[in-house]
Structures are given as structure tokens and as C-alpha cells.
Amino acid sequence: MPERKTYHVTPHPDGGWKVQGEDASRASSIHDTKAPAVERAKELAKRQPLGQVVIHKENGTIQTEHTYGKDPCPPPG
Numbered sequence: 712m713p714e715r716k717t718y719h720v721t722p723h724p725d726g727g728w729k730v731q732g733e734d735a736s737r738a739s740s741i742h743d744t745k746a747p748a749v750e751r752a753k754e755l756a757k758r759q760p761l762g763q764v765v766i767h768k769e770n771g772t773i774q775t776e777h778t779y780g781k782d783p784c785p786p787p788g
Contacts, residue, residue, distance in 0.1 A: 717762075718730055718756055756778075763778045
């Protein structure tokens, strides 16, 4: 079973927004605004067998999450 690859969309310290894979040392991409960063994160996550996007607010709290791929443990019914 493949492991889920998670991408975080967070504010960049130098301004704008960054997309960074979990446990990655560098950002995958940096964007001027949040919307293109979210779209890029979704593109990257959809390429994975199991992908997830975690979108943060400016204060660092989680705004929303999106998951992609076949859930290995779907709920019954």
C-alpha cells in the first residue's frame, strides 16, 4: 500500500505563499498569492497514488484539507 504524500500551502516568510511537501527541506514552488499555490499543490497531490493538500491560513492554523486517490480504509456503508 503506497504512503500518502502530503503537500502544505503556507505563507512564505519573504511574502507570498509556498507549496512544500511534508518532510521536504525546500518549497516545491512559491507564489505571489494563495490561489495559485493551492492549485499547484492540488496538481502535485493528484499525481500521487495517495495525495493530500493541507491549506493553512496566514496565522498558520489549518483552513482545509483535500485528499486524492483511492482511500485504503474507506468507512463502511
